[in-house]
Amino acid sequence: FYFSSPSAAEIVIFDETHSDLVMQVLDKDSSVFIFKTRPEEIWLGLGVLRNFFKGFNILRLKEIFGFSKKNFKSRLRIIFCIYLEGCLRTINPKGVITYIDNCQKFCWLARNCNKFPFISIQNGFRLSYDADSPSSYYAQHLFCFGNREKEVFPKLGYKVENIYPVGSLSSSINFQKDLDIKELKYDILIVSCWRGNIGFSKDVEDSMRAMKLMDQQLFNYLKQVNIKAAVILRSERDSDQWFMPEIGMNEEDYYLSIYGDSIEIIDTDLTERNVYSLMQSSDVIVSGFSTTCLLEAYAIGKKVLYCNFCETDKYHIDFDKEIVFKGNKNSFKEFKSRLDDLRDTSNDNYLKDHESLMGYYMPNPLLSPVRDEIKKKISLIIYSDIKDLRSVDRLGKGKINDAQ
Numbered sequence: 512f513y514f515s516s517p518s519a520a521e522i523v524i525f526d527e528t529h530s531d532l533v534m535q536v537l538d539k540d541s542s543v544f545i546f547k548t549r550p551e552e553i554w555l556g557l558g559v560l561r562n563f564f565k566g567f568n569i570l571r572l573k574e575i576f577g578f579s580k581k582n583f584k585s586r587l588r589i590i591f592c593i594y595l596e597g598c599l600r601t602i603n604p605k606g607v608i609t610y611i612d613n614c615q616k617f618c619w620l621a622r623n624c625n626k627f628p629f630i631s632i633q634n635g636f637r638l639s640y641d642a643d644s645p646s647s648y649y650a651q652h653l654f655c656f657g658n659r660e661k662e663v664f665p666k667l668g669y670k671v672e673n674i675y676p677v678g679s680l681s682s683s684i685n686f687q688k689d690l691d692i693k694e695l696k697y698d699i700l701i702v703s704c705w706r707g708n709i710g711f712s713k714d715v716e717d718s719m720r721a722m723k724l725m726d727q728q729l730f731n732y733l734k735q736v737n738i739k740a741a742v743i744l745r746s747e748r749d750s751d752q753w754f755m756p757e758i759g760m761n762e763e764d765y766y767l768s769i770y771g772d773s774i775e776i777i778d779t780d781l782t783e784r785n786v787y788s789l790m791q792s793s794d795v796i797v798s799g800f801s802t803t804c805l806l807e808a809y810a811i812g813k814k815v816l817y818c819n820f821c822e823t824d825k826y827h828i829d830f831d832k833e834i835v836f837k838g839n840k841n842s843f844k845e846f847k848s849r850l851d852d853l854r855d856t857s858n859d860n861y862l863k864d865h866e867s868l869m870g871y872y873m874p875n876p877l878l879s880p881v882r883d884e885i886k887k888k889i890s891l892i893i894y895s896d897i898k899d900l901r902s903v904d905r906l907g908k909g910k911i912n913d914a915q
Contacts, residue, residue: 514555517559524609563597608631619649629652636803639663654885656678678810695794703798722800734773741789834865
């Protein structure tokens with residue numbers, strides 16, 4: 512709690528998560544305020560309180576106190592979003608940016624506050640089975656992964672005013688263009704899908720069961736072939752996601768219980784984002800569930816395989832069958848054959864067969880200037896003299912549409 516108002520700034524980064532990535536697409540001369548939300552910072556200065564109370568109009572009062580199907584929590588969320596709007600109006604930025612494109616609070620602000628532009632940068636692959644309520648996902652300006660989002664988001668009921676399919680900002684920054692890989696470090700890299708201490712909902716239970724089936728079959732595979740394999744853990748050691756009560760062990764012990772010493776276990780480093788360099792130095796990359804990392808590796812031409820041992824297609828319906836293996840506890844022979852084929856396929860032939868599909872999911876960040884493109888368009892959006900950035904129709908053939 513701060514009994515003062517946040518300072519004025521040209522740019523607000525909403526949510527500190529991966530704010531270091533966002534900073535890399537901003538003009539160095541811009542003043543920036545990082546609005547922290549984990550945990551929430553509460554500002555109680557006179558300027559914020561004044562703008563907060565100004566935010567209650569008749570329509571909002573009806574939405575909060577009127578007769579509707581909204582529960583008490585939803586009504587409180589609206590009040591809190593009006594408070595957040597009051598904070599932003601006090602800061603009075605030229606633009607508000609987030610790396611968490613599916614944040615419900617940010618979506619509400621982008622939909623309801625027309626004082627400055629709101630810019631979202633996609634941070635993760637959006638799965639159809641886990642789609643947000645159509646009424647909650649909204650983006651005024653969205654920098655998304657690729658044409659897949661442009662095609663699928665309307666079908667999910669997501670509302671996006673201006674969409675820019677530029678690619679993954681994180682991968683464009685963390686993949687190394689000049690990485691000299693004379694000899695690959697690993698024949699197979701497993702990207703862990705450990706769910707952590709988030710409860711044991713149906714999809715968590717399904718994903719952990721499927722992950723275990725994949726790991727058991729992969730262990731049997733490693734016993735038959737003389738190759739080097741590793742797993743990159745998902746949770747940081749001793750973090751709040753390190754131990755799963757429902758499994759009764761931590762992430763490292765889980766992998767040790769299946770693979771023993773047949774694979775190398777690598778700690779994740781969320782600061783260095785070492786998963787990217789590991790994927791670059793590996794031949795085949797596999798995962799027991801859906802993860803964005805594999806698509807990012809796929810975009811630079813890496814051989815990837817999503818392993819679906821879920822006994823349902825709903826978790827993998829968004830991935831083309833070319834990069835999915837569908838199996839069960841009795842499908843080891845087919846699993847081995849698929850892995851053998853991947854390992855035996857040359858990189859040139861794999862790229863030739865998959866280049867079109869790779870580009871559909873996202874442009875190759877090693878060939879496309881993702882960071883520069885986002886930076887240029889953000890500058891255009893923020894410093895444009897177009898008065899109403901919320902209306903696509905009014906933009907006509909203006910500067911922002913030309914940037915698309």
